[in-house]
Amino acid sequence: MELVKRGFLRACKNHSFLSFELIDDILAPLCANHKTPKPASKEAIRALVAEINDTISDLGQSLVFIKYPIKAAEYLVYAKTDATPDSVANTGLTAEECQYFSKLLDKIASEEDCHIAWNGAYNDIIMQASSKPLKKSRMQELLQKWTQMGYFMEVDERIYLGPRSLVELSFYLSSNHGENIKNCTLCKCLVLWDIRCASCNIQFHRECIQTYLQRRDICPSCGNLWTTPIRRSTG
Missing domain, CATH: 3.30.40.10 (Zinc/RING finger domain, C3HC4 (zinc finger))
Structure with missing residues (x-):
């Protein structure tokens, strides 16, 4: 079972956020390959995830289930527990591209319903005067990459905060955009939409x-x- 856990964790890192359908698609061949019974229910999957979390908590990683109302779906999110907007976007990107991530995140979070029109992701982002302007084509590439990673979500020509942002950057969002982003008073976790x-x-x-x-x-x-x-x- 340990090999299944390791393989599943790698898949979570690669996909960033997973629906239950995708989880099943990953676990079915993984368990078959290692001749291990596949978790047969959502409760069994949650138990498997809890066991994995026990082994990675000291490594600054976590797997978190989150309800995402925009898609009316629940996702399993791979998150780094010490993430900040600066650290999220800094891998292999220029300073201007990292700044674009932070500016886009703040722009969406500053809106009352935490979403913007899709073209607002390219036309209304004000970069620092010392920064070189990014080409629109590059912005589109980056937004597509960050959407695939779960930091943003595009629905009906609007860009929303994605499930990974809500998990990984919850402290930053609630601390810096508390007028729009708050915690549920019943469970103390971030709540939106x-x-x-x-x-x-x-x-x-x-x-x-x-x-x-x-x-x-x-x-x-x-x-x-x-x-x-x-x-x-x-x-």
């Missing part, structure tokens, strides 16, 4: 508030009767 109280507009993870409302019918923030529908709209 999820469900809000109709009275105070405070945001919670849908699963967190659903569990809470099984015991009480008031908002844990303002104390008013909870009236926001829990189910996602199908419209």
